Amino acid sequence: MNRLTPIHGLELIKILCNKFGFSVIRQKGSHVTLYNGEIHVTVPAKEIQVGLLRVILDDCVIARDEFLENL
Numbered sequence: 528m529n530r531l532t533p534i535h536g537l538e539l540i541k542i543l544c545n546k547f548g549f550s551v552i553r554q555k556g557s558h559v560t561l562y563n564g565e566i567h568v569t570v571p572a573k574e575i576q577v578g579l580l581r582v583i584l585d586d587c588v589i590a591r592d593e594f595l596e597n598l
Contacts (some may be wrong), residue, residue, distance in 0.1 A: 529560045529595045531591060531594075531595070532577065532582055533574055533575060533576050533579065534574075534575055534580060535573070535574055536557075536559070536570050536571045536572040536573050536574070536575050536592055537572050537587070539570055539573070539580070540559055540561065540570055540573060542594075542597060542598070543561055543568075543587065544561070546597040547560040547563065547587065547597075548563045548564075548569070548588060549562065549563045549566075549589045550562060550563070550589070552567075553585070554572075557595060558570070558571050558572070559569055559571075559572055563587075566586065566587060566588065568583060568586050568587055570583060577598070578598070
């Protein structure tokens with residue numbers, strides 16, 4: 528069982544857009560808002576620690592294991 532590790536926000540945005548169907552709808556400062564037709568989520572474009580990463584994945588309704596498979 529792999530563990531979540533800190534990830535850069537821009538890398539997370541690429542993964543969410545390419546693998547999970549999200550698209551960028553706007554950026555204000557260093558925060559990017561993504562949308563997939565049902566869910567809005569805001570991701571900071573900086574280093575994201577594990578706690579915030581868990582919250583973002585929960586908001587996106589993405590399981591930890593499913594996310595780790597798509598890294």
